[in-house]
Amino acid sequence: MKIRVYFEDTDIGGIVYHTKYINFCERARSELLFKHGLKPFDVATNSGYVVKSLECDFLKTATLGDILEVRTSLLSRSQASFTLLQEIFKEEERIFSMRVTLVALKNGKPTKLDPQLLALFEGVDK
Amino acid sequence: MKIRVYFEDTDIGGIVYHTKYINFCERARSELLFKHGLKPFDVATNSGYVVKSLECDFLKTATLGDILEVRTSLLSRSQASFTLLQEIFKEEERIFSMRVTLVALKNGKPTKLDPQLLALFEGVDK
Amino acid sequence: MKIRVYFEDTDIGGIVYHTKYINFCERARSELLFKHGLKPFDVATNSGYVVKSLECDFLKTATLGDILEVRTSLLSRSQASFTLLQEIFKEEERIFSMRVTLVALKNGKPTKLDPQLLALFEGVDK
Amino acid sequence: MKIRVYFEDTDIGGIVYHTKYINFCERARSELLFKHGLKPFDVATNSGYVVKSLECDFLKTATLGDILEVRTSLLSRSQASFTLLQEIFKEEERIFSMRVTLVALKNGKPTKLDPQLLALFEGVDK
Numbered sequence: 243m244k245i246r247v248y249f250e251d252t253d254i255g256g257i258v259y260h261t262k263y264i265n266f267c268e269r270a271r272s273e274l275l276f277k278h279g280l281k282p283f284d285v286a287t288n289s290g291y292v293v294k295s296l297e298c299d300f301l302k303t304a305t306l307g308d309i310l311e312v313r314t315s316l317l318s319r320s321q322a323s324f325t326l327l328q329e330i331f332k333e334e335e336r337i338f339s340m341r342v343t344l345v346a347l348k349n350g351k352p353t354k355l356d357p358q359l360l361a362l363f364e365g366v367d368k
Numbered sequence: 369m370k371i372r373v374y375f376e377d378t379d380i381g382g383i384v385y386h387t388k389y390i391n392f393c394e395r396a397r398s399e400l401l402f403k404h405g406l407k408p409f410d411v412a413t414n415s416g417y418v419v420k421s422l423e424c425d426f427l428k429t430a431t432l433g434d435i436l437e438v439r440t441s442l443l444s445r446s447q448a449s450f451t452l453l454q455e456i457f458k459e460e461e462r463i464f465s466m467r468v469t470l471v472a473l474k475n476g477k478p479t480k481l482d483p484q485l486l487a488l489f490e491g492v493d494k
Numbered sequence: 495m496k497i498r499v500y501f502e503d504t505d506i507g508g509i510v511y512h513t514k515y516i517n518f519c520e521r522a523r524s525e526l527l528f529k530h531g532l533k534p535f536d537v538a539t540n541s542g543y544v545v546k547s548l549e550c551d552f553l554k555t556a557t558l559g560d561i562l563e564v565r566t567s568l569l570s571r572s573q574a575s576f577t578l579l580q581e582i583f584k585e586e587e588r589i590f591s592m593r594v595t596l597v598a599l600k601n602g603k604p605t606k607l608d609p610q611l612l613a614l615f616e617g618v619d620k
Numbered sequence: 621m622k623i624r625v626y627f628e629d630t631d632i633g634g635i636v637y638h639t640k641y642i643n644f645c646e647r648a649r650s651e652l653l654f655k656h657g658l659k660p661f662d663v664a665t666n667s668g669y670v671v672k673s674l675e676c677d678f679l680k681t682a683t684l685g686d687i688l689e690v691r692t693s694l695l696s697r698s699q700a701s702f703t704l705l706q707e708i709f710k711e712e713e714r715i716f717s718m719r720v721t722l723v724a725l726k727n728g729k730p731t732k733l734d735p736q737l738l739a740l741f742e743g744v745d746k
Binding site for chain 1: 632642646676678
């Protein structure tokens with residue numbers, strides 16, 4: 243998934259504000275679901291996925307107008323949670339790397355992961 | 369209400385990103401309600417206030433570390449909507465001015481304004 | 495320009511936070527410049543465009559997963575400023591409308607508009 | 621440092637959007653500097669602090685109107701970087717925990733840490 247850096251993503255330092263990279267990764271996760279007719283959150287059933295933990299490294303910076311690419315792969319999974327590796331590239335250079343663990347919740351309680359969702363993340367290469 | 373400008377509010381131009389001033393005004397409206405035990409949005413009854421229209425003038429700029437003050441006054445009201453004047457000051461200089469019209473909604477439909485809320489906005493001087 | 499609504503754009507009301515529509519319009523303005531090799535802000539010469547004033551109407555709402563389209567047209571212009579009409583559509587229904595006036599600045603002072611930029615906005619139909 | 625949760629901090633799930641907790645921690649770091657006359661970023665000398673890495677755990681959620689408290693302590697430091705533990709509490713319950721490593725940069729290159737800044741973070745208890 244390609245993402246353009248706009249004004250709202252930058253800060254006074256002239257570069258992208260650090261948590262925006264984490265938002266970009268969330269957009270990439272959601273986009274993958276939307277494209278396959280799945281919903282990252284369903285109001286009707288009050289079910290969705292929440293971030294349980296994350297670890298990230300800020301390797302290089304990006305700035306206004308840059309086009310970034312988010313690449314996602316599945317690292318591991320259990321009954322109700324899964325861990326992804328998400329990396330952001332700027333012209334083939336890796337500038338950000340994150341391991342993020344998500345939990346499936348229904349009415350605020352952990353629930354079994356949707357197998358269709360896991361298949362999606364197992365299948366991605368970009 | 370006083371608001372500090374942080375990194376996330378600035379952009380690459382070195383100043384506050386334009387829509388952040390509008391967010392600051394929203395914070396000031398919400399804060400007034402919170403302080404008086406009212407809620408700007410109630411999940412249980414699905415009722416709250418939405419912005420119908422706004423007009424704003426960006427007069428001067430603010431930057432990282434500035435402390436801004438939002439002043440709010442009631443301009444007019446009808447059965448289901450009301451219009452506020454909200455101005456932002458930096459050390460007594462007015463840097464932003466906005467007229468904003470809000471509508472009371474319940475389950476997505478206009479509803480009568482809460483008289484307690486109007487009394488609040490009629491009473492404010494800051 | 496098409497824009498997907500992600501989590502970060504929504505709020506507890508279940509819809510897009512009001513100032514996000516204004517950000518979406520800024521993205522559309524910047525994207526038009528980027529696509530034609532122009533920069534909305536140039537650090538080296540400290541020149542760019544700032545929003546002087548805006549008027550907007552919130553007509554309908556959008557929510558998570560919606561794909562919105564921003565359409566932009568030039569309303570008027572003077573030596574150092576220009577006014578655009580920007581409208582947001584959801585499946586051909588207009589949900590947001592804004593008139594925004596921008597000023598060209600160099601080192602914080604108004605400067606003559608770039609004719610290349612005006613030609614761009616005169617030429618847009620989407 | 622106390623922080624109120626506003627509309628812009630929440631998402632359609634009815635809770636605070638995950639990266640906002642990380643922003644709240646950044647506000648707390650900056651506020652500590654502002655209060656002591658230091659700047660987290662100086663345009664004139666192009667020097668400041670950037671986030672190198674972070675690890676965080678999302679333990680509980682917060683929602684609109686909540687008042688959160690960020691507590692910060694120094695975990696370790698080297699010549700050009702330092703690591704903080706930042707925790708967010710809601711009424712004495714810990715809802716978020718983060719280890720963040722920051723690097724001092726001048727013109728984009730690592731530089732020696734300001735001893736005044738370290739003294740600040742060594743001295744904080746909240």
